[in-house]
Structure formats: C-alpha cells, structure tokens
Amino acid sequence: MTTKNASLSYQEIVSQPEAWEKTIERVIEHRSAIEALFRETRGRQTMMVACGSSYWGARSTALVLREAAGQPVETVTGGEFYVNAQNYYGAGDSLFVIVPSRSGQTGEIKKALEIAKERADIKLLSVVVYEQSAVGEMSDLSIALPWANEESVCQTKSFTSLIAAQAAVYRLAYGLPLGLLPAIPEAGRQLIERYEEKLRQLAADRSWSNLLAAGQGKAFGLACESALIMIEMSETQSNFYHTMEVAHGPNVVASSETLAIVFQSNHMLEHERRVIRDLRQRGAKVLVIGEPEAEREYECDHFVAIPGIEDEFERALVGLIVPQLLANFRAMEKGVNPDSPSDLNPWISIP
Amino acid sequence: MTTKNASLSYQEIVSQPEAWEKTIERVIEHRSAIEALFRETRGRQTMMVACGSSYWGARSTALVLREAAGQPVETVTGGEFYVNAQNYYGAGDSLFVIVPSRSGQTGEIKKALEIAKERADIKLLSVVVYEQSAVGEMSDLSIALPWANEESVCQTKSFTSLIAAQAAVYRLAYGLPLGLLPAIPEAGRQLIERYEEKLRQLAADRSWSNLLAAGQGKAFGLACESALIMIEMSETQSNFYHTMEVAHGPNVVASSETLAIVFQSNHMLEHERRVIRDLRQRGAKVLVIGEPEAEREYECDHFVAIPGIEDEFERALVGLIVPQLLANFRAMEKGVNPDSPSDLNPWISIP
Structure with a gap:
C-alpha cells in the first residue's frame, strides 16, 4: 500500500x-x-x-x-x-x-x-x-x-x-x-486495473468542480448514487438526472467546470449521443461508462469500457467504481478526509 | 411596471x-x-x-x-x-x-x-x-x-x-x-404583496450562491421544482431532497454559500427542526415556508408565512412563488435573461 x-x-x-x-x-x-x-x-x-x-x-x-x-x-x-x-x-x-x-x-x-x-x-x-x-x-x-x-x-x-x-x-x-451478476467481480477487477491511474489524474484536474451524473432505466438509481458519493465523500456539488431529462432544463448549469458521467443504457444510443453533444457544447467534460464496442459511437472526453457486460444494470453497478474512485481521489486532493467527511454519521438515529 | x-x-x-x-x-x-x-x-x-x-x-x-x-x-x-x-x-x-x-x-x-x-x-x-x-x-x-x-x-x-x-x-x-384549492389564489396574492421586496433583497445577497430545497410528502415534488427553477432561470447550482433525507449525506455540501428552502410539512415539525438546525450549524441560511403559527417554532433565517393553508400540498403550491421570484431576481442580478436562459427550448422534440 x-x-x-x-x-x-x-x-x-x-x-x-x-x-x-x-x-x-x-x-x-x-x-x-x-x-x-x-x-x-x-x-x-x-x-x-x-x-x-x-x-x-x-x-x-x-x-x-x-x-x-x-x-x-x-x-x-x-x-x-x-x-x-x-x-x-x-x-x-x-x-x-x-x-x-x-x-x-x-x-x-x-x-x-x-x-x-x-x-x-x-x-x-x-x-x-x-x-x-x-x-x-x-x-x-x-x-x-x-x-x-x-x-x-x-x-x-x-x-x-x-x-x-x-x-x-x-x-x-x-x-x-x-444473468450477468456472476460476471461483475471479474469486470470490477479489470476496471480498477485499467482505469485507476486515469481516474486519479482526472480527480487531480481541478478545471472541473461540479459533477452531473446521468443514467436511464435500471442505471438511474446508480447514477444518483454516483452524484451522492461525490457529495458525501469529497464535498463536491453534484446533480443527478435521468439521461433524457438533462435536456429538459438541468443542462443549463453545465459549464466548463462540470464533469458529466453518463452511464450507457440499453436501447438508447442515439438519445445519449444527443445529450452528450449538448453537454460538451456547453463546455462540460463528459465521461461515458459503456460497452467497449460503443466507444467509437460516442464523442466524449473519457470512456470507461466494461467488457462482457451487455446489460445497463450490471454495467452501472460495476461502473460505480468510477465515481467512487474519483470521489476518494478528489477528497484527498482537496484535503477532505474521505473516510469521515464533515461530521457525517454512519447511520441516523432519531429521538 | x-x-x-x-x-x-x-x-x-x-x-x-x-x-x-x-x-x-x-x-x-x-x-x-x-x-x-x-x-x-x-x-x-x-x-x-x-x-x-x-x-x-x-x-x-x-x-x-x-x-x-x-x-x-x-x-x-x-x-x-x-x-x-x-x-x-x-x-x-x-x-x-x-x-x-x-x-x-x-x-x-x-x-x-x-x-x-x-x-x-x-x-x-x-x-x-x-x-x-x-x-x-x-x-x-x-x-x-x-x-x-x-x-x-x-x-x-x-x-x-x-x-x-x-x-x-x-x-x-x-x-x-x-379542499384548500379554492383558497390558493388569495394566499398567493398575499404572499406576493407581503414578501416580494424581501425576496428581491435576498436574491441580491450574493453571500449565497447555491440552493438546497427540501420537502416531504406531498411537498416533495414541489421542492424539486424549486431547485429546478433556480437552475433553469438563474443558472444557480441547486439540489433537492426529501427533508428527512438531508441528514443522510447531502447536508455535507451545505455551507455559508448555501440558501436552503424548507417546505413545512404535515406531521413532522420536530424532524424539520433537526434538519434546519444541522444546516444552520454548517453555515447555511435557511428559509422556511410554513403556517404563521409555526414561525415561532422554527429557528431559521427567513420565514414566509402562508395564512389559512393548513395542508402541506397547497402550502407548497402557493409557496412555489418564493423560489420563482428568487430565481427571477437572481437571474437579473447576475445578468442572465430570466425569460430565455442559456439556449433552453420551451419543449424538446426528438428526431
């Protein structure tokens, strides 16, 4: 270590x-x-x-x-x-x-x-x-x-x-x-091995200061958690949306200070491409988590390829390692303790 | 005019x-x-x-x-x-x-x-x-x-x-x-008359730069829209949560640069008070939209009293005027055109 x-x-x-x-x-x-x-x-x-x-x-x-x-x-x-x-x-x-x-x-x-x-x-x-x-x-x-x-x-x-x-x-x-659940451990190991250093560099790039996470269908809740781990672990302003909802207003706050993470979904390549194009025109950097074969289909700034996982649910689950590592590295970069940020409690008891 | x-x-x-x-x-x-x-x-x-x-x-x-x-x-x-x-x-x-x-x-x-x-x-x-x-x-x-x-x-x-x-x-x-629907027009008129100037001043106060909106139950979706109108109309970073969810992590990004809008809900005064206390300890300014009789129950920075509306749903509906006016005034303050921000379209057509 x-x-x-x-x-x-x-x-x-x-x-x-x-x-x-x-x-x-x-x-x-x-x-x-x-x-x-x-x-x-x-x-x-x-x-x-x-x-x-x-x-x-x-x-x-x-x-x-x-x-x-x-x-x-x-x-x-x-x-x-x-x-x-x-x-x-x-x-x-x-x-x-x-x-x-x-x-x-x-x-x-x-x-x-x-x-x-x-x-x-x-x-x-x-x-x-x-x-x-x-x-x-x-x-x-x-x-x-x-x-x-x-x-x-x-x-x-x-x-x-x-x-x-x-x-x-x-x-x-x-x-x-x-389904593909038995394949996720190996896909996770490969993701870490292949992308850890790149994510460390991306976390160190202070040109972005807020995160927009987008996912559709079974990836939506996991996209939300991507934003929340950035909020909680690294105190980074983050938002989360259904991918196709981004065009309905939230894209307004995307700027050159935004990193957008988009989880590739089933059935919607063309819609995701449109959302990504719009975000990039507003100056945001876009990271897509998707199938290796999809890399050439997206015009984006970073692509994390997850081989062998053809379903949006399992792919987003493995892909969650991306915002987790980003949050950890960004916290350390900012001098925030990723293990115990800002007086949070591991669970809430109420009187 | x-x-x-x-x-x-x-x-x-x-x-x-x-x-x-x-x-x-x-x-x-x-x-x-x-x-x-x-x-x-x-x-x-x-x-x-x-x-x-x-x-x-x-x-x-x-x-x-x-x-x-x-x-x-x-x-x-x-x-x-x-x-x-x-x-x-x-x-x-x-x-x-x-x-x-x-x-x-x-x-x-x-x-x-x-x-x-x-x-x-x-x-x-x-x-x-x-x-x-x-x-x-x-x-x-x-x-x-x-x-x-x-x-x-x-x-x-x-x-x-x-x-x-x-x-x-x-x-x-x-x-x-x-129910209370027939009472909302008059309550809306009173809100505007009583609070417009205060909200103009609050929008001009540049010590806050991001918004956290919270509501529970039937006020939740309206709290979400409070954040979205701030995003869309005034290009302000904004988040939205169920009130009781704020303590489960999102409070980490609350700081002296945060304005929090909390919609008073039915049945949960003590829980809201706890969330508000925590947000203020983190330096956030808190604005509560609630019943007049509740004003003395909350320790907050701003209180918008809506008389005669005892239900969280109708109160939040009338109370939405608060973030709307804030968004309009903040947009003008920032030099953003509130009527047509950042190339948004009134609706999205897809190919």
Whole structure:
C-alpha cells in the first residue's frame, strides 16, 4: 500500500469484487427461503423502504424486481414511510416491505416498521450488512452481508454489495437465471486495473468542480448514487438526472467546470449521443461508462469500457467504481478526509 | 411596471393567482367527464408520464391521486416510458396513463404514447396548457389551460396551474371536496404583496450562491421544482431532497454559500427542526415556508408565512412563488435573461 492509497475508503472500494463474490454465494445459499417468502407474498402491494444511498439504489433494484415480478414496486424513503404512512397504505392492508440497509438500524425505518406492523399485515424482507440489527430481527427473512461492512462513513462496498444481493434475490425468487451478476467481480477487477491511474489524474484536474451524473432505466438509481458519493465523500456539488431529462432544463448549469458521467443504457444510443453533444457544447467534460464496442459511437472526453457486460444494470453497478474512485481521489486532493467527511454519521438515529 | 420588474417571467409569476382561479373553474366544468373517465379506469395500473418540471410536479400530484384513489400511482419520466417501456407494462396490459404537460408535444411522450397504444389497452388523460397539441388529440379526455401559457421558456404560471388542475381533477374524480384549492389564489396574492421586496433583497445577497430545497410528502415534488427553477432561470447550482433525507449525506455540501428552502410539512415539525438546525450549524441560511403559527417554532433565517393553508400540498403550491421570484431576481442580478436562459427550448422534440 502506497501513501497515496492510504484511505480506508480506497481499500474498501478496491475490495468490492471479492465482496460481490461472497454476496452472490450467500444469496444462493438462501434460495429456498427466498422462493418461499416470495411465493407467500405474491400479489401483495410491494414497496422498498430505504434511506440515503440505499434509497437511491432501490430506484434501480426496484426495476430489477419489477421486471422479474411483472408488477409495480414502489420505492419510498424511510422518512416518508414513517411520517406520511397514510399516503402509502391503509389500516389492514397486506404489504410486502423490502428494506435494503447497511446498518439495519436507521431511526426512521425502525420506527416506521414498528408503527406499520400494528396497522397492516406486513411481510418483511431485509437485506442488510450488519449481522445484528433491529430491522434484521423484525424481518421474516433477513440476508446479512457482514464481509461488506466498512470502517469508513460513506458506503461503497456495502452499497454495491446490497445492490448485487437484491438483484440476485429477485431473480432467484422468480426462478430466473442470475444473468450477468456472476460476471461483475471479474469486470470490477479489470476496471480498477485499467482505469485507476486515469481516474486519479482526472480527480487531480481541478478545471472541473461540479459533477452531473446521468443514467436511464435500471442505471438511474446508480447514477444518483454516483452524484451522492461525490457529495458525501469529497464535498463536491453534484446533480443527478435521468439521461433524457438533462435536456429538459438541468443542462443549463453545465459549464466548463462540470464533469458529466453518463452511464450507457440499453436501447438508447442515439438519445445519449444527443445529450452528450449538448453537454460538451456547453463546455462540460463528459465521461461515458459503456460497452467497449460503443466507444467509437460516442464523442466524449473519457470512456470507461466494461467488457462482457451487455446489460445497463450490471454495467452501472460495476461502473460505480468510477465515481467512487474519483470521489476518494478528489477528497484527498482537496484535503477532505474521505473516510469521515464533515461530521457525517454512519447511520441516523432519531429521538 | 417599473424597469426592475421588466421581465416577462416576473409578470407571469405574479399573475398566477388569477390563472389558478380560472384553472379551478375549468376543471369543475369538466366534472362529469372526469367522473366518467375515472369510473371507467378504476382498477387499471395508473401511471403519470411527464418530462422536466411536469415530472417533478407529478411526484407531488401522484400522492394527491394516491390519497384519493387509495391505490399506488407510478410516476415515470417520458424518456423512461419511451425507451424502457418493457420495464413498465406488458403486451395487452390495461393502463390508465395521465400526462401533465405544458406543450402537449414533448418528443419522447408523443413517441412513447404512439408505441404504447399499439401494445397495450390505454386510457389517456392529459392536462395541458396549449389548446392544440398532439397529446391532447390522442387523449380520451384532455383538459387545456390556455390562460396559463407563458411567453418565457421556463415554466412558472403553467407549472403551478397544471399542478392545481391535477389536484382538482383527482379530488372531483373521487367525489371529494376541493379542499384548500379554492383558497390558493388569495394566499398567493398575499404572499406576493407581503414578501416580494424581501425576496428581491435576498436574491441580491450574493453571500449565497447555491440552493438546497427540501420537502416531504406531498411537498416533495414541489421542492424539486424549486431547485429546478433556480437552475433553469438563474443558472444557480441547486439540489433537492426529501427533508428527512438531508441528514443522510447531502447536508455535507451545505455551507455559508448555501440558501436552503424548507417546505413545512404535515406531521413532522420536530424532524424539520433537526434538519434546519444541522444546516444552520454548517453555515447555511435557511428559509422556511410554513403556517404563521409555526414561525415561532422554527429557528431559521427567513420565514414566509402562508395564512389559512393548513395542508402541506397547497402550502407548497402557493409557496412555489418564493423560489420563482428568487430565481427571477437572481437571474437579473447576475445578468442572465430570466425569460430565455442559456439556449433552453420551451419543449424538446426528438428526431
């Protein structure tokens, strides 16, 4: 370990591929319990309840579940479920609640679940990192990923592991193959090996000072997390949008001080190209995370090629290493401690 | 009209109360057609499809419909519905699609609806400003609000009128009273009269350069639009969050250069107070939009009191005048033309 890589966050970021392997194995071990729970909850109103990064991640994983289940899945912040419960369910409703959470002890989620269990008929699945947690104990099934825990405040390894675990759960629950999930550890290793130095240089380039992250479909929530990790770990002003929404106004704040990260999606090359062209005309630098074959199709400033991952979901999941490394390097460049920025807490308890 | 109020945007912002009156009347005129359409569509999977400001507004109005209907309502960007349709419905599904749109001719929505109508059984309600539009012509029922049209590029009067119209439609559809909607024109007039000068001064205070907007529940989508109007009209870096999410990371970028706008919500005074205290400790200036009686409960830098509006939804709708005026005044202060910022188009057509 060289001094320039001395943050815990760095170690946690580069150890993700190994954590993903264990995560996928662990979910497979739970296959029959997963199948049983989803059989039992079929037809229930399904909602994912989460806070912070886990909420934004759920905006992506909800679409994985929606695709597998063929029915709507709501994503609700823990605060909403706690404070505005009456907007989301009525007394006696039958709900299937899924809580992805690192700590499993976020204040508003705990309180919301306690109240909800008194008012409605709830089946609860939690996917958590901490092995012992309040939410885990309240669950009908809880899948814990202790190897994905971090010493740092900001979620990197735990976030992507929770995402991978959710996707594996939803596919197994409906008897589907795991898709490209088994390929993500190797793709992650290759990404780090090939791009780490380039990302370090890009983080050191102080000509950009704000980030715009864009993704569509199952990449949207992961694009949001790209912006949030930049905010949290490196105190960088960052925004996040559906790619096709960028043209509807937000492009106005793109300037020569903007780095835009665009996650290549399925089915929309021509629309992404138009958004990228517009951002570059406004002076922004654009980094695209995409398939190797797409590199020549995009006119962009930086291209991170992820071989062998043809789906926007898994590609964005592996590609999240890009903003994570950028955030870590930019924090160190600015003199911000990436492991413990600005008095953040690893989880929020509420009185 | 004095020179300092010479923008079209300013005129459009202050003429909103009058537009709201006409809007509510017009919706009432459509009552029987509305009742018939919602009777016919009961039990269908319901989704709101919109772009730009209309999408964020739908994040609020969907909760008004959810409350009235007692069942989930999805909000989907036009780009998602167009490019990732398979994530949202299957061949032959029965959908009730609601499109709020100023122009009624947004490229991705038009194309998405054309494709969707071939694949699924769709009933379509549109709430639009332009009297003649492609989406209007495709609709089973279209409610047009031509008096809410703007000459400016950014939506102000059209946005709030579309929101008010949607809320009126959803309540009438389920035989509910209009609630506080009839009170919003007078509350809007009072807000302008009482706070315009203060907001002009706040916009001139260059010690803040970025905005953080927060709202919970039915105020969330309107808080998002607060940030977006600041982005679009005045080219100000702005973020938007659920109020209780601010503590989960985004507070890190709050600094002495931040103005935070917090919309008071129902049921959550103590949580808002905690978020506001934290933002102020980080140096941010906080402006709360709330009930007059709540003023003494909040320790904040600015308080905009909206009398007689006890619901978070209508209060946020009237309160949107605050970021609109701030954006207009800040744009003029910066030498940005609020009526036509940075090559934005009033709507996007796609090839």
